[in-house]
Amino acid sequence: MDTFDYIVVGGGSAGCVVANRLSADPDVSVCLIEAGGNGKSPWVSIPAGIFGLYGNKKYDYSFVTVPQKHLCNRVMDVNRGKALGGSSAINSMVYMRGNRNDYDGWAALGCEGWSYDEVLPVFKNMEANQIGQSAEYHGFEGELSVSEQQDANSVGKVFVAAGQVAGLPENTDFNGPSQLGLGIYNVKQNRGQRVSSYTAFLQPVENRSNLTIMTHTQVLELDIVDQKVLGLTIEKAGVKQPLQCKKEVILCAGTILSPRILLASGIGNRDELDQLGIDCKHHVPGVGENLQDHIDSMVTVRSAKAESIGVSLKTLLPHVLPAPLKYFLGRKGWWTTNYVEAGGFAKTKLAEADKTDADVQFHFTPLYRSHRGKKFEWGHGYSVFTCVLRPLSKGSVKLANDGSRRNVEIDYNFFAHSHDQQTLVEGVKKARQILASSEFDHLRGEEMAPGKEVQTDAQILEYLRRTASTVYHPVGTCKMGTDAMAVVHPGTLKVTGMDNLRVMDASIMPRLTSGNTSAPTMMIAERGAAMVLAEQQGQ
Missing domain, CATH: 3.50.50.60 (FAD/NAD(P)-binding domain)
Incomplete structure:
Protein backbone atom coordinates (compact mmCIF):
# COMPACT_ATOMS: atom_id res chain seq x y z
CA MET A 1 0.00 0.00 0.00
CA GLU A 148 -2.44 43.90 -18.54
CA GLN A 149 -4.04 42.29 -21.56
CA GLN A 150 -1.71 42.03 -24.54
CA ASP A 151 -4.00 43.45 -27.23
CA ALA A 152 -7.35 44.55 -25.84
CA ASN A 153 -10.02 45.23 -28.44
CA SER A 154 -10.96 48.88 -28.95
CA VAL A 155 -14.65 48.20 -28.31
CA GLY A 156 -13.88 47.40 -24.67
CA LYS A 157 -12.43 50.88 -24.35
CA VAL A 158 -15.66 52.28 -25.79
CA PHE A 159 -17.53 50.47 -23.00
CA VAL A 160 -15.29 52.10 -20.38
CA ALA A 161 -15.82 55.54 -21.90
CA ALA A 162 -19.59 54.95 -22.05
CA GLY A 163 -19.55 54.19 -18.34
CA GLN A 164 -18.24 57.65 -17.58
CA VAL A 165 -21.20 59.15 -19.44
CA ALA A 166 -23.44 56.98 -17.23
CA GLY A 167 -21.74 58.22 -14.04
CA LEU A 168 -19.30 55.32 -13.61
CA PRO A 169 -15.65 56.41 -13.37
CA GLU A 170 -12.82 54.62 -15.13
CA ASN A 171 -11.17 52.19 -12.72
CA THR A 172 -7.65 51.03 -13.54
CA ASP A 173 -7.30 48.81 -10.46
CA PHE A 174 -10.29 46.84 -9.18
CA ASN A 175 -8.03 45.43 -6.44
CA GLY A 176 -7.17 48.87 -5.11
CA PRO A 177 -9.09 51.16 -2.77
CA SER A 178 -12.43 50.91 -4.64
CA GLN A 179 -14.13 48.51 -7.01
CA LEU A 180 -16.61 51.06 -8.36
CA GLY A 181 -16.40 51.93 -12.03
CA LEU A 182 -15.46 50.32 -15.34
CA GLY A 183 -12.12 49.35 -16.79
CA ILE A 184 -10.08 46.86 -18.80
CA TYR A 185 -9.56 43.81 -16.61
CA ASN A 186 -6.12 42.77 -15.40
CA LEU A 262 -17.22 14.13 2.74
CA LEU A 263 -20.75 12.82 2.25
CA ALA A 264 -19.57 9.61 0.56
CA SER A 265 -17.28 9.06 3.55
CA GLY A 266 -20.02 9.47 6.14
CA ILE A 267 -19.50 13.10 7.16
CA GLY A 268 -22.69 15.11 6.78
CA ASN A 269 -26.30 15.31 7.89
CA ARG A 270 -27.10 12.09 9.73
CA ASP A 271 -30.71 11.89 8.54
CA GLU A 272 -29.74 12.36 4.90
CA LEU A 273 -26.88 9.87 5.13
CA ASP A 274 -29.21 7.30 6.70
CA GLN A 275 -31.59 7.70 3.75
CA LEU A 276 -28.69 6.99 1.40
CA GLY A 277 -27.63 3.92 3.35
CA ILE A 278 -24.33 5.50 4.41
CA ASP A 279 -23.02 5.01 7.93
CA CYS A 280 -22.72 8.44 9.55
CA LYS A 281 -19.24 8.84 11.02
CA HIS A 282 -19.74 12.49 12.03
CA HIS A 283 -22.96 14.47 12.08
CA VAL A 284 -22.00 17.72 10.32
CA PRO A 285 -25.27 19.06 8.89
CA GLY A 286 -23.67 21.94 6.99
CA VAL A 287 -21.87 19.71 4.48
CA GLY A 288 -23.22 20.52 1.02
CA GLU A 289 -25.37 23.42 2.23
CA ASN A 290 -24.84 27.18 1.72
CA LEU A 291 -24.17 26.93 -2.05
CA GLN A 292 -23.87 30.41 -3.59
CA ASP A 293 -22.98 31.68 -7.05
CA HIS A 294 -23.27 34.83 -9.12
CA ILE A 295 -26.46 34.63 -11.18
CA ASP A 296 -25.90 36.38 -14.49
CA SER A 297 -27.82 37.99 -17.36
CA MET A 298 -26.95 39.05 -20.92
CA VAL A 299 -27.60 42.09 -23.06
CA THR A 300 -26.28 41.44 -26.56
CA VAL A 301 -26.19 43.75 -29.59
CA ARG A 302 -25.55 42.83 -33.22
CA SER A 303 -23.63 45.48 -35.15
CA ALA A 304 -22.76 45.85 -38.82
CA LYS A 305 -19.41 47.41 -37.90
CA ALA A 306 -16.39 45.08 -37.85
CA GLU A 307 -14.48 46.72 -35.00
CA SER A 308 -15.34 43.96 -32.55
CA ILE A 309 -14.03 40.41 -32.57
CA GLY A 310 -16.03 38.28 -34.98
CA VAL A 311 -15.79 36.19 -38.12
CA SER A 312 -16.95 37.89 -41.31
CA LEU A 313 -15.63 38.66 -44.78
CA LYS A 314 -14.44 42.01 -43.40
CA THR A 315 -12.18 40.39 -40.78
CA LEU A 316 -11.01 37.24 -42.57
CA LEU A 317 -7.81 38.71 -44.04
CA PRO A 318 -6.86 41.37 -41.46
CA HIS A 319 -7.64 39.41 -38.29
CA VAL A 320 -8.84 35.81 -38.57
CA LEU A 321 -6.27 34.19 -40.88
CA PRO A 322 -3.20 36.02 -39.49
CA ALA A 323 -4.23 35.44 -35.84
CA PRO A 324 -1.92 32.43 -35.25
CA LEU A 325 1.07 34.22 -36.77
CA LYS A 326 0.38 37.45 -34.84
CA TYR A 327 0.13 35.47 -31.62
CA PHE A 328 3.26 33.35 -31.97
CA LEU A 329 5.45 36.16 -33.35
CA GLY A 330 4.40 39.02 -31.11
CA ARG A 331 1.68 37.87 -28.70
CA LYS A 332 -0.75 40.17 -30.47
CA GLY A 333 -4.04 39.71 -32.29
CA TRP A 334 -7.27 37.94 -31.54
CA TRP A 335 -5.69 34.83 -30.01
CA THR A 336 -4.71 36.98 -27.02
CA THR A 337 -8.31 37.69 -26.03
CA ASN A 338 -9.84 36.26 -22.88
CA TYR A 339 -13.21 37.35 -24.36
CA VAL A 340 -14.13 39.02 -21.04
CA GLU A 341 -11.85 41.95 -21.73
CA ALA A 342 -13.56 44.74 -19.81
CA GLY A 343 -16.06 45.13 -17.02
CA GLY A 344 -16.53 46.64 -13.63
CA PHE A 345 -18.88 47.32 -10.78
CA ALA A 346 -21.93 49.50 -10.25
CA LYS A 347 -24.55 50.32 -7.68
CA THR A 348 -28.18 49.82 -8.57
CA LYS A 349 -30.80 51.96 -6.87
CA LEU A 350 -31.15 49.14 -4.31
CA ALA A 351 -27.52 49.49 -3.24
CA GLU A 352 -27.82 53.26 -3.18
CA ALA A 353 -30.81 52.96 -0.86
CA ASP A 354 -29.04 50.48 1.40
CA LYS A 355 -25.78 52.49 1.35
CA THR A 356 -23.76 49.38 0.48
CA ASP A 357 -20.97 48.57 -1.96
CA ALA A 358 -21.58 47.96 -5.65
CA ASP A 359 -24.13 45.18 -5.99
CA VAL A 360 -23.65 44.20 -9.65
CA GLN A 361 -20.61 43.32 -11.73
CA PHE A 362 -20.32 43.67 -15.50
CA HIS A 363 -18.35 41.40 -17.81
CA PHE A 364 -18.07 43.02 -21.25
CA THR A 365 -17.24 40.94 -24.31
CA PRO A 366 -16.27 42.77 -27.54
CA LEU A 367 -18.05 40.20 -29.67
CA TYR A 368 -21.60 39.19 -30.44
CA ARG A 369 -22.91 36.53 -28.10
CA SER A 370 -25.68 34.45 -29.58
CA HIS A 371 -29.19 35.31 -28.44
CA ARG A 372 -30.12 31.78 -29.52
CA GLY A 373 -27.65 30.01 -27.28
CA LYS A 374 -25.31 28.99 -30.09
CA LYS A 375 -21.63 28.70 -29.30
CA PHE A 376 -20.71 30.52 -32.50
CA GLU A 377 -22.44 33.14 -34.63
CA TRP A 378 -21.18 34.89 -37.76
CA GLY A 379 -20.81 38.63 -37.64
CA HIS A 380 -20.11 41.30 -35.09
CA GLY A 381 -21.47 43.00 -32.03
CA TYR A 382 -20.89 43.30 -28.31
CA SER A 383 -22.41 41.97 -25.10
CA VAL A 384 -22.66 42.91 -21.44
CA PHE A 385 -23.13 40.26 -18.79
CA THR A 386 -24.41 41.50 -15.43
CA CYS A 387 -24.33 39.46 -12.25
CA VAL A 388 -25.68 39.82 -8.70
CA LEU A 389 -22.61 40.23 -6.51
CA ARG A 390 -23.98 39.21 -3.13
CA PRO A 391 -26.94 36.90 -3.72
CA LEU A 392 -29.24 36.03 -0.83
CA SER A 393 -30.51 32.82 -2.46
CA LYS A 394 -28.68 29.72 -1.28
CA GLY A 395 -28.68 26.17 -2.61
CA SER A 396 -27.01 22.84 -1.95
CA VAL A 397 -24.91 19.98 -3.25
CA LYS A 398 -26.27 16.56 -2.29
CA LEU A 399 -25.26 13.01 -3.06
CA ALA A 400 -27.53 11.51 -5.70
CA ASN A 401 -29.64 8.67 -4.33
CA ASP A 402 -28.40 6.19 -6.93
CA GLY A 403 -26.17 4.01 -4.77
CA SER A 404 -22.97 5.13 -6.52
CA ARG A 405 -21.73 7.68 -3.95
CA ARG A 406 -20.13 9.38 -6.99
CA ASN A 407 -22.86 11.55 -8.45
CA VAL A 408 -24.25 14.78 -7.06
CA GLU A 409 -27.42 16.83 -7.27
CA ILE A 410 -26.59 20.51 -7.60
CA ASP A 411 -29.35 22.97 -6.75
CA TYR A 412 -28.41 26.64 -6.87
CA ASN A 413 -31.94 27.60 -5.87
CA PHE A 414 -31.41 30.77 -7.90
CA PHE A 415 -33.96 33.57 -7.49
CA ALA A 416 -35.41 32.01 -4.33
CA HIS A 417 -34.99 35.44 -2.75
CA SER A 418 -36.84 38.35 -4.30
CA HIS A 419 -33.95 40.74 -3.61
CA ASP A 420 -31.80 38.85 -6.14
CA GLN A 421 -34.56 39.17 -8.71
CA GLN A 422 -34.88 42.91 -8.16
CA THR A 423 -31.11 43.44 -8.21
CA LEU A 424 -30.63 41.66 -11.53
CA VAL A 425 -33.56 43.50 -13.12
CA GLU A 426 -31.92 46.77 -12.08
CA GLY A 427 -28.57 45.46 -13.29
CA VAL A 428 -29.95 44.85 -16.77
CA LYS A 429 -31.34 48.38 -16.80
CA LYS A 430 -27.93 49.74 -15.75
CA ALA A 431 -26.20 47.77 -18.52
CA ARG A 432 -28.64 49.15 -21.06
CA GLN A 433 -28.00 52.66 -19.78
CA ILE A 434 -24.27 52.25 -20.48
CA LEU A 435 -24.87 50.85 -23.96
CA ALA A 436 -27.24 53.73 -24.73
CA SER A 437 -24.39 56.22 -24.35
CA SER A 438 -23.41 58.28 -27.39
CA GLU A 439 -19.99 56.58 -27.18
CA PHE A 440 -21.60 53.58 -28.86
CA ASP A 441 -23.28 55.56 -31.66
CA HIS A 442 -20.73 54.52 -34.29
CA LEU A 443 -21.29 50.85 -33.36
CA ARG A 444 -25.03 51.06 -32.85
CA GLY A 445 -27.01 47.98 -33.83
CA GLU A 446 -30.06 45.96 -32.90
CA GLU A 447 -30.35 44.67 -29.34
CA MET A 448 -31.06 40.99 -29.90
CA ALA A 449 -31.49 40.14 -26.22
CA PRO A 450 -33.46 40.96 -24.19
CA GLY A 451 -34.81 42.83 -27.28
CA LYS A 452 -36.71 46.07 -27.69
CA GLU A 453 -40.02 44.41 -26.76
CA VAL A 454 -38.69 43.69 -23.25
CA GLN A 455 -38.93 46.97 -21.30
CA THR A 456 -40.95 46.78 -18.08
CA ASP A 457 -39.56 45.29 -14.88
CA ALA A 458 -42.00 42.40 -15.21
CA GLN A 459 -40.87 41.72 -18.78
CA ILE A 460 -37.20 41.86 -17.81
CA LEU A 461 -37.81 39.48 -14.91
CA GLU A 462 -39.54 37.04 -17.21
CA TYR A 463 -36.60 37.27 -19.62
CA LEU A 464 -34.25 36.52 -16.73
CA ARG A 465 -36.28 33.51 -15.61
CA ARG A 466 -35.97 32.10 -19.14
CA THR A 467 -32.31 32.93 -19.79
CA HIS A 473 -18.22 31.14 -9.18
CA PRO A 474 -19.71 28.47 -6.87
CA VAL A 475 -18.67 28.66 -3.21
CA GLY A 476 -19.79 27.87 0.30
CA THR A 477 -20.65 24.16 0.60
CA CYS A 478 -18.13 23.44 3.39
CA LYS A 479 -18.28 26.84 5.01
CA MET A 480 -15.99 27.92 7.79
CA GLY A 481 -17.42 29.43 10.93
CA THR A 482 -18.44 28.72 14.49
CA ASP A 483 -22.20 28.25 14.11
CA ALA A 484 -24.09 24.96 13.94
CA MET A 485 -23.87 24.79 10.13
CA ALA A 486 -20.12 25.39 9.94
CA VAL A 487 -18.10 22.55 8.43
CA VAL A 488 -14.55 23.75 9.12
CA HIS A 489 -13.05 25.85 11.89
CA PRO A 490 -11.70 29.26 10.76
CA GLY A 491 -8.46 28.90 12.72
CA THR A 492 -7.49 25.48 11.41
CA LEU A 493 -9.78 24.64 8.45
CA LYS A 494 -10.22 21.25 10.09
CA VAL A 495 -13.52 19.48 9.53
CA THR A 496 -15.74 19.40 12.61
CA GLY A 497 -14.94 16.35 14.73
Missing part, protein backbone atom coordinates in the same frame (compact mmCIF):
# COMPACT_ATOMS: atom_id res chain seq x y z
CA ASP A 2 1.34 3.46 -0.94
CA THR A 3 1.82 5.70 2.08
CA PHE A 4 2.28 9.46 2.23
CA ASP A 5 2.55 12.05 4.97
CA TYR A 6 0.11 14.41 3.27
CA ILE A 7 -2.51 13.61 0.66
CA VAL A 8 -3.97 16.59 -1.18
CA VAL A 9 -7.19 15.81 -3.05
CA GLY A 10 -7.74 18.02 -6.10
CA GLY A 11 -5.07 19.69 -8.24
CA GLY A 12 -7.00 22.87 -8.95
CA SER A 13 -6.74 26.51 -7.93
CA ALA A 14 -6.18 25.54 -4.30
CA GLY A 15 -4.54 22.11 -4.49
CA CYS A 16 -1.55 23.21 -6.56
CA VAL A 17 -0.74 25.89 -3.99
CA VAL A 18 -1.07 23.49 -1.05
CA ALA A 19 1.05 20.80 -2.72
CA ASN A 20 3.78 23.35 -3.41
CA ARG A 21 3.91 24.69 0.14
CA LEU A 22 3.80 21.32 1.92
CA SER A 23 6.34 19.63 -0.35
CA ALA A 24 8.85 22.45 0.25
CA ASP A 25 9.94 20.40 3.27
CA PRO A 26 12.06 17.57 1.80
CA ASP A 27 11.51 15.47 4.92
CA VAL A 28 7.79 14.91 4.22
CA SER A 29 6.08 13.06 1.39
CA VAL A 30 3.17 14.69 -0.43
CA CYS A 31 0.72 13.13 -2.86
CA LEU A 32 -1.48 15.32 -5.06
CA ILE A 33 -4.47 13.60 -6.67
CA GLU A 34 -6.25 15.05 -9.70
CA ALA A 35 -9.16 13.48 -11.59
CA GLY A 36 -8.24 15.24 -14.84
CA GLY A 37 -5.09 15.24 -16.92
CA ASN A 38 -2.04 17.50 -16.89
CA GLY A 39 -3.72 20.28 -18.87
CA LYS A 40 -0.69 20.77 -21.10
CA SER A 41 -2.49 21.87 -24.25
CA PRO A 42 -2.55 24.93 -26.52
CA TRP A 43 -6.27 25.16 -25.74
CA VAL A 44 -5.26 25.91 -22.15
CA SER A 45 -2.19 28.11 -22.59
CA ILE A 46 -3.47 30.36 -25.42
CA PRO A 47 -6.01 32.80 -23.91
CA ALA A 48 -8.52 32.50 -26.78
CA GLY A 49 -8.45 28.73 -26.34
CA ILE A 50 -11.20 29.12 -23.74
CA PHE A 51 -13.55 28.73 -26.68
CA GLY A 52 -12.62 25.05 -26.85
CA LEU A 53 -12.58 24.32 -23.12
CA TYR A 54 -16.07 24.96 -21.77
CA GLY A 55 -18.16 21.87 -22.28
CA ASN A 56 -15.14 19.86 -23.43
CA LYS A 57 -15.28 16.85 -21.11
CA LYS A 58 -11.53 16.36 -21.32
CA TYR A 59 -11.09 19.61 -19.41
CA ASP A 60 -14.52 20.29 -17.91
CA TYR A 61 -16.58 18.18 -15.52
CA SER A 62 -19.63 19.62 -17.27
CA PHE A 63 -21.91 19.18 -14.27
CA VAL A 64 -25.55 20.17 -14.57
CA THR A 65 -28.02 21.34 -11.98
CA VAL A 66 -31.34 19.90 -11.01
CA PRO A 67 -34.26 21.83 -12.57
CA GLN A 68 -34.27 25.34 -11.13
CA LYS A 69 -37.78 25.90 -9.84
CA HIS A 70 -37.56 29.70 -9.91
CA LEU A 71 -36.10 29.73 -13.44
CA CYS A 72 -38.78 27.94 -15.43
CA ASN A 73 -37.43 24.55 -14.26
CA ARG A 74 -34.40 24.92 -16.49
CA VAL A 75 -31.36 22.67 -16.07
CA MET A 76 -28.18 24.75 -16.03
CA ASP A 77 -24.55 23.98 -16.86
CA VAL A 78 -22.01 24.00 -14.03
CA ASN A 79 -18.63 24.18 -15.75
CA ARG A 80 -15.69 23.22 -13.53
CA GLY A 81 -12.11 22.61 -14.59
CA LYS A 82 -10.86 19.02 -14.84
CA ALA A 83 -7.08 19.18 -15.17
CA LEU A 84 -4.07 20.30 -13.18
CA GLY A 85 -4.95 23.92 -12.46
CA GLY A 86 -8.64 23.06 -12.09
CA SER A 87 -10.96 25.89 -13.01
CA SER A 88 -7.98 28.25 -13.27
CA ALA A 89 -7.07 26.23 -16.38
CA ILE A 90 -10.36 26.99 -18.16
CA ASN A 91 -11.55 30.35 -16.77
CA SER A 92 -11.26 33.84 -18.22
CA MET A 93 -8.13 34.64 -16.19
CA VAL A 94 -9.56 37.83 -14.62
CA TYR A 95 -7.55 38.78 -11.54
CA MET A 96 -10.02 39.88 -8.87
CA ARG A 97 -9.87 39.61 -5.08
CA GLY A 98 -13.14 41.07 -3.85
CA ASN A 99 -13.31 44.06 -1.54
CA ARG A 100 -12.59 44.97 2.06
CA ASN A 101 -16.15 44.47 3.23
CA ASP A 102 -16.23 40.92 1.88
CA TYR A 103 -13.47 39.76 4.20
CA ASP A 104 -14.43 41.98 7.12
CA GLY A 105 -17.87 40.42 6.67
CA TRP A 106 -16.33 36.95 7.06
CA ALA A 107 -14.67 38.07 10.28
CA ALA A 108 -17.99 39.47 11.55
CA LEU A 109 -19.55 36.03 10.98
CA GLY A 110 -17.07 34.50 13.42
CA CYS A 111 -14.22 33.75 11.01
CA GLU A 112 -11.49 35.26 13.14
CA GLY A 113 -8.26 35.82 11.23
CA TRP A 114 -9.91 36.37 7.84
CA SER A 115 -10.45 40.14 7.83
CA TYR A 116 -9.26 42.23 4.90
CA ASP A 117 -6.20 43.54 6.72
CA GLU A 118 -5.23 39.95 7.50
CA VAL A 119 -5.70 38.48 4.02
CA LEU A 120 -4.26 41.42 2.01
CA PRO A 121 -0.63 40.51 2.86
CA VAL A 122 -1.32 36.96 1.65
CA PHE A 123 -2.60 38.21 -1.70
CA LYS A 124 0.41 40.51 -2.03
CA ASN A 125 2.93 37.77 -1.19
CA MET A 126 1.50 35.50 -3.89
CA GLU A 127 1.37 38.18 -6.61
CA ALA A 128 3.93 39.04 -9.28
CA ASN A 129 2.38 42.28 -10.50
CA GLN A 130 3.76 43.32 -13.90
CA ILE A 131 1.73 46.52 -14.20
CA GLY A 132 3.44 48.68 -11.61
CA GLN A 133 0.33 49.19 -9.53
CA SER A 134 0.40 50.54 -5.98
CA ALA A 135 2.59 48.62 -3.54
CA GLU A 136 -0.04 49.35 -0.90
CA TYR A 137 -2.27 46.79 -2.58
CA HIS A 138 0.01 44.69 -4.76
CA GLY A 139 3.03 42.39 -4.54
CA PHE A 140 5.82 41.94 -7.04
CA GLU A 141 7.85 38.94 -5.89
CA GLY A 142 5.28 36.13 -5.82
CA GLU A 143 4.59 33.33 -8.27
CA LEU A 144 1.22 34.49 -9.65
CA SER A 145 1.81 36.76 -12.64
CA VAL A 146 -0.74 39.58 -13.06
CA SER A 147 -0.56 41.64 -16.22
CA VAL A 187 -5.46 39.11 -16.03
CA LYS A 188 -3.46 36.16 -14.75
CA GLN A 189 -1.15 35.93 -17.74
CA ASN A 190 2.54 36.03 -18.50
CA ARG A 191 3.68 37.26 -21.92
CA GLY A 192 0.27 36.51 -23.38
CA GLN A 193 -0.08 33.02 -21.96
CA ARG A 194 -2.50 31.76 -19.32
CA VAL A 195 -1.17 31.56 -15.78
CA SER A 196 -3.03 28.92 -13.80
CA SER A 197 -2.38 27.61 -10.32
CA TYR A 198 -0.59 24.72 -12.04
CA THR A 199 1.80 26.86 -14.09
CA ALA A 200 2.40 29.30 -11.21
CA PHE A 201 2.73 26.97 -8.24
CA LEU A 202 3.03 23.33 -9.26
CA GLN A 203 4.88 23.12 -12.56
CA PRO A 204 8.04 24.77 -11.18
CA VAL A 205 8.30 22.16 -8.39
CA GLU A 206 6.67 19.08 -9.91
CA ASN A 207 10.00 17.24 -10.08
CA ARG A 208 10.55 17.33 -6.32
CA SER A 209 11.46 13.81 -5.22
CA ASN A 210 9.06 13.97 -2.27
CA LEU A 211 6.07 15.03 -4.42
CA THR A 212 3.91 12.46 -6.18
CA ILE A 213 1.32 13.72 -8.66
CA MET A 214 -1.45 11.34 -9.68
CA THR A 215 -3.59 12.44 -12.63
CA HIS A 216 -6.67 10.74 -14.09
CA THR A 217 -7.32 9.50 -10.55
CA GLN A 218 -10.61 9.76 -8.70
CA VAL A 219 -11.00 9.74 -4.92
CA LEU A 220 -13.97 7.58 -3.97
CA GLU A 221 -14.06 7.91 -0.18
CA LEU A 222 -12.01 8.43 2.95
CA ASP A 223 -11.10 5.73 5.44
CA ILE A 224 -12.22 7.21 8.76
CA VAL A 225 -11.83 5.70 12.21
CA ASP A 226 -13.11 7.83 15.06
CA GLN A 227 -11.55 11.31 14.63
CA LYS A 228 -8.82 10.34 12.18
CA VAL A 229 -8.48 9.74 8.45
CA LEU A 230 -6.25 6.73 7.95
CA GLY A 231 -6.25 6.96 4.18
CA LEU A 232 -8.53 6.91 1.18
CA THR A 233 -9.66 4.81 -1.76
CA ILE A 234 -8.77 5.91 -5.26
CA GLU A 235 -9.73 4.64 -8.68
CA LYS A 236 -7.54 4.87 -11.77
CA ALA A 237 -8.34 3.26 -15.13
CA GLY A 238 -11.17 1.36 -13.42
CA VAL A 239 -8.91 -0.13 -10.75
CA LYS A 240 -9.48 0.70 -7.09
CA GLN A 241 -6.65 0.88 -4.58
CA PRO A 242 -6.08 2.27 -1.08
CA LEU A 243 -3.63 4.99 -0.10
CA GLN A 244 -2.45 5.41 3.46
CA CYS A 245 -1.95 8.75 5.18
CA LYS A 246 0.48 9.29 8.07
CA LYS A 247 -0.27 12.96 8.83
CA GLU A 248 -3.21 14.68 7.08
CA VAL A 249 -5.66 14.56 4.21
CA ILE A 250 -6.49 17.94 2.71
CA LEU A 251 -9.53 18.35 0.47
CA CYS A 252 -9.06 20.87 -2.34
CA ALA A 253 -11.60 19.29 -4.67
CA GLY A 254 -13.77 22.40 -4.92
CA THR A 255 -17.29 23.50 -4.08
CA ILE A 256 -18.93 20.58 -5.87
CA LEU A 257 -16.62 17.66 -5.10
CA SER A 258 -15.26 18.41 -1.62
CA PRO A 259 -18.74 17.94 -0.10
CA ARG A 260 -19.28 14.88 -2.30
CA ILE A 261 -16.20 13.22 -0.82
CA ALA A 468 -30.28 33.81 -16.68
CA SER A 469 -27.19 31.71 -16.16
CA THR A 470 -24.14 31.71 -13.88
CA VAL A 471 -20.66 33.23 -14.01
CA TYR A 472 -19.30 29.94 -12.63
CA MET A 498 -11.79 15.43 12.78
CA ASP A 499 -8.15 15.64 13.88
CA ASN A 500 -6.37 15.40 10.53
CA LEU A 501 -8.87 16.29 7.81
CA ARG A 502 -9.02 19.82 6.41
CA VAL A 503 -10.76 21.59 3.52
CA MET A 504 -8.95 24.38 1.67
CA ASP A 505 -10.85 25.64 -1.38
CA ALA A 506 -13.73 27.92 -2.39
CA SER A 507 -16.20 25.68 -0.56
CA ILE A 508 -15.12 27.14 2.80
CA MET A 509 -16.23 30.69 1.95
CA PRO A 510 -19.10 31.59 4.27
CA ARG A 511 -20.21 34.26 1.80
CA LEU A 512 -19.45 34.85 -1.84
CA THR A 513 -16.84 37.49 -2.59
CA SER A 514 -17.61 40.49 -4.79
CA GLY A 515 -16.08 39.36 -8.04
CA ASN A 516 -14.23 36.48 -9.65
CA THR A 517 -13.25 33.75 -7.20
CA SER A 518 -10.02 32.23 -8.57
CA ALA A 519 -7.56 34.50 -6.72
CA PRO A 520 -9.46 34.29 -3.41
CA THR A 521 -9.35 30.50 -3.67
CA MET A 522 -5.58 30.58 -4.06
CA MET A 523 -5.37 32.88 -1.04
CA ILE A 524 -7.40 30.39 1.01
CA ALA A 525 -4.98 27.63 0.02
CA GLU A 526 -1.97 29.74 0.98
CA ARG A 527 -3.40 30.51 4.41
CA GLY A 528 -4.50 26.93 4.93
CA ALA A 529 -1.09 25.50 4.07
CA ALA A 530 0.49 27.96 6.50
CA MET A 531 -1.81 26.63 9.22
CA VAL A 532 -0.66 23.07 8.57
CA LEU A 533 3.01 24.03 8.64
CA ALA A 534 2.64 26.11 11.80
CA GLU A 535 0.89 23.24 13.57
CA GLN A 536 3.53 20.71 12.51
CA GLN A 537 6.34 22.98 13.66
CA GLY A 538 4.64 23.37 17.01
CA GLN A 539 4.48 19.65 17.67
